[in-house]
Each structure stands twice: as structure tokens, then as C-alpha cells.
Amino acid sequence: MPEASSPPENPEESRYIVSAQRGDLSAFNWLVLQHQTRVYNLCYRMLSDPDAAADATQETFISAYRAISRFKGGSFKSWVLRIAANECLDMLRSRKRSRTQSLDNWEQPGGEEPSEPLPIADLDPSIDPESQTLRSETIETIQQGLDALPEDQRMALVLVDVQGLSYEEAAEVTNTNLGTMKSRINRARARMRDFLRERGVVPSARELSKQE
Amino acid sequence: MGSRYSQEHVHEQLSAYIDNMLGATEGERVRLHLEVCSDCRGDYVELRAAQSILRSMPVAVPPRAFTLTPEMVASPRRSFLARFFTPNMFPRLATGSALAFMLLLFVLVGDFTGRGPAFTSAVAFKTADQPASAGATQRQSDSIPPAPLAGTPADNSVTSAMIASTPTTGMAAGGAGTVSGMSNAAPAAGSTETTNPAAAESASPEPPSQATDTSAAAPAPAPATGGGVATSGNSNPTTTTLNTGIAGAQARLEASPAPLMAPAPASVPQTATGATLAAWTTVEALLALLGVGLGVAAFVARRRGV
Numbered sequence: 001m002p003e004a005s006s007p008p009e010n011p012e013e014s015r016y017i018v019s020a021q022r023g024d025l026s027a028f029n030w031l032v033l034q035h036q037t038r039v040y041n042l043c044y045r046m047l048s049d050p051d052a053a054a055d056a057t058q059e060t061f062i063s064a065y066r067a068i069s070r071f072k073g074g075s076f077k078s079w080v081l082r083i084a085a086n087e088c089l090d091m092l093r094s095r096k097r098s099r100t101q102s103l104d105n106w107e108q109p110g111g112e113e114p115s116e117p118l119p120i121a122d123l124d125p126s127i128d129p130e131s132q133t134l135r136s137e138t139i140e141t142i143q144q145g146l147d148a149l150p151e152d153q154r155m156a157l158v159l160v161d162v163q164g165l166s167y168e169e170a171a172e173v174t175n176t177n178l179g180t181m182k183s184r185i186n187r188a189r190a191r192m193r194d195f196l197r198e199r200g201v202v203p204s205a206r207e208l209s210k211q212e
Numbered sequence: 213m214g215s216r217y218s219q220e221h222v223h224e225q226l227s228a229y230i231d232n233m234l235g236a237t238e239g240e241r242v243r244l245h246l247e248v249c250s251d252c253r254g255d256y257v258e259l260r261a262a263q264s265i266l267r268s269m270p271v272a273v274p275p276r277a278f279t280l281t282p283e284m285v286a287s288p289r290r291s292f293l294a295r296f297f298t299p300n301m302f303p304r305l306a307t308g309s310a311l312a313f314m315l316l317l318f319v320l321v322g323d324f325t326g327r328g329p330a331f332t333s334a335v336a337f338k339t340a341d342q343p344a345s346a347g348a349t350q351r352q353s354d355s356i357p358p359a360p361l362a363g364t365p366a367d368n369s370v371t372s373a374m375i376a377s378t379p380t381t382g383m384a385a386g387g388a389g390t391v392s393g394m395s396n397a398a399p400a401a402g403s404t405e406t407t408n409p410a411a412a413e414s415a416s417p418e419p420p421s422q423a424t425d426t427s428a429a430a431p432a433p434a435p436a437t438g439g440g441v442a443t444s445g446n447s448n449p450t451t452t453t454l455n456t457g458i459a460g461a462q463a464r465l466e467a468s469p470a471p472l473m474a475p476a477p478a479s480v481p482q483t484a485t486g487a488t489l490a491a492w493t494t495v496e497a498l499l500a501l502l503g504v505g506l507g508v509a510a511f512v513a514r515r516r517g518v
Binding site: 025028029032033036037039040041044045050053054057058061062065066134138139142157160161162164167182185186189190192193196197201202203204205 | 223226228233253258261262267268269270272274275276282285
């Protein structure tokens, strides 16, 4: 059970929500435009495939419209993301099933791993995230690292570190408690750190200390 | 306090520490530890770097707008049937089918071994009637000491003997035990308590009268009505006695015309038993249908996932 329900983030949003609950489709579509980028990004990071992410995003909003009368207040963003999270997990499960029948159903982005560690000169470990742009190979490697995580850890890491949700919001989206979320983040980050360190994306502590 | 506590490594708390999710005391403890432990400090720095990189992931631009059209939401996304026959449903349908078949097997095995519901309820009706009719005959001959009720172990042997073999064999098989066994089956069937004393009363005279009946067509003089009852429905003495069980009170009141009455109510318990049997057979058939139906549905659902 989520420990705290997030407050509504956008008070203006409430007007549109109420209209949508009365069946106003254009009001609902305003809400779609507000949230579709983060929903698409969640699906994209979880499924690592743009087409699957688009399908999941569309399904998410259709489900959300059908279920909007059940929204009782609180964070609409968390509510929509929860629908998206469940949609992603459903697709991952059916992907697992179809994988046993056909190995080529889903294409993995990035292809092969780099044969040698990526140069780390571009990356300043003590970074200001806003000014940092990553190379495309790095982005691919990170996505591979996400794909290598178990689903619940991947979801936790995407929500908190990629999407920027708080622990409480992430717990609400995944319908777990704060303690579970903390442990998932801890494990997911450590695994991601190991994955990236092996590929030279994250410099090791020794190298980091040399730079000081 | 300081040095002793800070010697405990803090790897598990580092992520929460990075995100300011630790309480004040715990956070302070981690901070102090990081000052003195290079191992944990190295871990901390690497985790922060990993977090920063994740935060730097570019925001993917949606390929299109995902706004809804009336067509998308008007019709149900998938019909009920389409939603039901999905690969997701396959395990549930398969389990349901397996359960239905297992239940069916259970019921069938019960019937064959004489412990099943169809079996015992049918027998119970028969035994319910028998003690009552015997009681009726008893009153006529009067002063019959009640027989002790035997334990239930006799039940199965009685029931199987009665149903499987001819009534003759059944009667001869257990003697007093037979009757008491049957009387025990009567309460099991839910018949009223009145049948028990009837059973008790009939216990001793019953075997000899019935034995006499089955052995010879001519009824014994003393339990005249008992013999009469037996002869009236020789092919199905158990059912004739059952008649009186169903109309127990009536039978006792009109004990003398019992032989006459016997054939009349003969049909009643038969239909009652028959109805019970039919009900359970229906249950078995339904279970079989359910098992097959769910199995087919599971197969269809699985195929749709291809």
C-alpha cells in the first residue's frame, strides 16, 4: 500500500479531469497531451522498442479514459503512470511467452556490446545533469543495462532516476510500500553501476579518485 | 558511540542516502562512516555517477499524439469473447478444466466404491424405508425387543450388498448387523429419528422374517405382515420397505393393510431414489461437460496467442 498519496500537481488539471469524467473526450485529450511524453518514455525505457512503446502508450490512454470515473483525486500523473506501468508489465509477460515460440519478436536496440570500453573523457562524473548530453552509444548501453534488470527493479529505476519521481510517487505507481521501493532502487542502482562500470561508462572509484 | 558504529559498512543505505531518504540520525551515521571507510565511499561515488548518467538519459519524443478519437473508445476494445480467449487466460482455463475433471473423477470413484454421494443417498432412502416398514410389521406381532444399533462399519457392506447383489443376498449377509447397519444409514440420509426406533424394533424379527421370505415364497405366520410386505414386492423387497419409510407414520397407522399399501407406495421411494440418482448423474455429466468445455477453451485461447 502506498504510504502517502501525492497532492494534485496541477490545480488547473482538475477542471479537465471533472469534464473528462462527464464524458468530455476533448477535455480528456488535453490530459493526454499533458502526460503522453512521460507515459511514452516510461514505456520506451521499459520495453526498449519504439513501436511497443507506442502501442502501450495508446492502450494506456484508452484504459485511462474508460477508468476515469474511478479516479478519486490525488496525483493524476501517478494514476496514469500506474496504468502505464501495468500495461508495460503485461506486454513484457506476453513477450516472454511469445519468446519461447519465436526468438525474433522484439528487436533489441543497440545490437552488440562494444568490444572495448567506451572512452570516458566525455563524461565528467561530478556532473550537472542538465548540461550533460550523452553519446548515442552510451545511451544504448544504458538501455541495455536497463533491459538486463529484473522487471520490478527496472521499473523502480526508470521511475525514480529516469523519470524523476520521488520514492513515494514511485511506490504509489507500483502499488508497493516505501521500504520495498528503497530496496529495489538500491539493488537496481548497484546492478546498473556494475553493468556500466564493466563497459567503461561509469568510471571506477579508483579513476574517480585520481581525478580529484 | 561514534567510532564503533561508523565501522559498520553502509552499502545498503547508500542509495537512500543519496536521495535524502534516510532519517536524520541514520543519515548522520552514514555520513560519518563515509568519512572513514574508503570502501563505502568508493561505492557511494560510483552510485552517484550511475544516478547522474540515468538522469541524463534523453527524453524520447513521442512519435505522434496519443489523443483519442470517438471510434477508439466507443466500441469495446475487445469483445468479451476476445478478451476471454487470450493467452493470459490459458493457464486459468486449463486449471479450471483440470479441476473439473478431478472433481468428476472423485465423484465417480466415490460412486464405484460405494462411498459416493449418489450411492449413499440412494441407499439411505432405501434403508430409511426399510426400518420403518419393519417397525410397522413389528407392531403387529408386538413385544419385540429392540435390537442394539450396530456401528457404521456395517454400512458399506450392507449398502454394497444391497445394491450390488440381489436383496436376498443382502438380507442373508449381515443378519442383525445388516439391519442395524441400515438403520445407521437412515440417519445419515437425513431421515427423521422416527426410523431409528423402528429399525431397532425390527432388528431381531427382521432377519428371520426376511430370510424366510426370500428362502420360501410362503410367508411365515408370525410376522405375517412382514412376510406380506416382503412378498408384495418380491423382486424389490428393499424398495417396498422403503415405501413405508417415506410414508412412515402412515404405514404404522395402517399396519394391517401394510401388504396392500406396500405395492402402492412402491413407486414413491423409487422415484425419490431415482430422482436423487438422476440429480447426481446430472452433476457428473455437468462436470464432464465443464471439463471438456474449459479444456477446449484453453486450447483455443492458447492458439490465439500464436
